[in-house]
Amino acid sequence: MNYIKTYAYTHTPIKFDFQQTIDRFFVEEIPLYPPTGKGNYLYLKIKKSDMSTWKLVTVLAKATGLEERDIGYAGLKDKNATTIQYISLPKRYEQELNKNLTTEKIEILERSYHKSPIKIGHLKGNRFEIVLNDINEKDAKFLNTIAKKMQVDGIPNYYGYQRFGEDSRSYLQGKEIAHSGKRLKGSKEKLLVSAYQSYLYNRWLTLRVKLSTTINTNSINDASQKLEYPVELVKVLKKQPQLFKLFIGDVLMDYPYGKSKLLKDMMSESLLFKQGKISPTGLLSGDNAQRAVSDAYHLEEEFDDKELNSLKGDRRFAWIWPKDVETRYNINNKKLIINFYLPKGSYATTFLEEIGKFSLK
Numbered sequence: 001m002n003y004i005k006t007y008a009y010t011h012t013p014i015k016f017d018f019q020q021t022i023d024r025f026f027v028e029e030i031p032l033y034p035p036t037g038k039g040n041y042l043y044l045k046i047k048k049s050d051m052s053t054w055k056l057v058t059v060l061a062k063a064t065g066l067e068e069r070d071i072g073y074a075g076l077k078d079k080n081a082t083t084i085q086y087i088s089l090p091k092r093y094e095q096e097l098n099k100n101l102t103t104e105k106i107e108i109l110e111r112s113y114h115k116s117p118i119k120i121g122h123l124k125g126n127r128f129e130i131v132l133n134d135i136n137e138k139d140a141k142f143l144n145t146i147a148k149k150m151q152v153d154g155i156p157n158y159y160g161y162q163r164f165g166e167d168s169r170s171y172l173q174g175k176e177i178a179h180s181g182k183r184l185k186g187s188k189e190k191l192l193v194s195a196y197q198s199y200l201y202n203r204w205l206t207l208r209v210k211l212s213t214t215i216n217t218n219s220i221n222d223a224s225q226k227l228e229y230p231v232e233l234v235k236v237l238k239k240q241p242q243l244f245k246l247f248i249g250d251v252l253m254d255y256p257y258g259k260s261k262l263l264k265d266m267m268s269e270s271l272l273f274k275q276g277k278i279s280p281t282g283l284l285s286g287d288n289a290q291r292a293v294s295d296a297y298h299l300e301e302e303f304d305d306k307e308l309n310s311l312k313g314d315r316r317f318a319w320i321w322p323k324d325v326e327t328r329y330n331i332n333n334k335k336l337i338i339n340f341y342l343p344k345g346s347y348a349t350t351f352l353e354e355i356g357k358f359s360l361k
Helices: 053-065 093-102 137-153 172-180 186-218 219-229 231-239 268-275 294-303 348-358
Strands: 025-031 039-048 082-090 106-114 123-134 252-256 260-262 278-282 313-315 323-330 336-344
Touching: 039 093, 053 082, 053 093, 053 260, 082 093, 123 348, 137 323, 137 336, 137 348, 172 186, 172 336, 186 219, 186 278, 219 231, 231 268, 252 313, 268 278, 278 294, 336 348
Parallel strands: 025 082
Antiparallel strands: 025 123, 039 082, 039 106, 123 336, 252 260, 252 278, 278 313, 323 336
16 A cells, blocks of 8 residues: 555564464454344354354355345454354244354354344444453563553554455455445445545545644644644644644544534534544545544545445544554463454454554464
8 A cells, every 4th residue: 555554653663473364363243232032133242263253154145045135233343363243143043043054163152032133233333352462571561551541541443454365455346346336336445445535544644643643743833843833733732641632523432332523612622532432533435424624624625526426425533543452472482362352343453453553463
């Protein structure tokens, strides 16, 4: 990708070995609501390894005779991991499932029923357990300290490298498709165009983090010169207590979910942001997307592709807070296990990259 991601924290980089494999990367989906136990839809809590969500849906469709579109899921999970996620399908196909599902890569942990199917986005977030190798004792202690600090102060909500394909350039195909003006064909084209949406968002977020870091780490006068901003504006921005600086016209949302509103009073909104009650959002270009206004849109406009109308536009939290962070270190084999929770749509790898301050790709 033709931009360099900016990290929000300024600590010394931490060395560790990361590989996303089925025995070192574990994720469990946290559903938005529990099934009631009654209804026409079967809810399955499934543990799988070495299998993407799309492959899982294909396997379940083959076993039941259902169309893939009739199988519900809340989010996509990677192939190179051991994952637990929830799947729904019409209850009347349960017998076919019992008879024909034979693969050892899938284990059904729980079954229940509900009145409606699972849809994309129907989850609160995900719990992760990740094994890091080749980390010395000093760095392990430092990693724990930094990760706990990020739990309090938050992190930038970048899209992870997984979003952009094996060569990290799928967004280029997405851009071409988006600019063709044609109607999207199938899930693959939608995924490519959404990768282009994500690329534009990541570039915007990189700019905003870089601006914020410049203000946080320099004197008012030096930051003013580097950014070519008026001294009075830098003074106001520097007074904000949080790492990520807000601008007039930013689109804010109640965190972790809620209504959006435009920033009008910088200091009062900054205090709510510092407390984790609201968070600024970044643009996902597309049809009917809500745009920032004023100063914030001036920073957003470069990354707003108005030709991208084939997908619905949206806003994405620019800043998130990891929760339930715990680490366990084994001095004998230099392995560290880190557990944490992230809200839906966020990437564990971006959290680890912010800690380590290097790309995991």
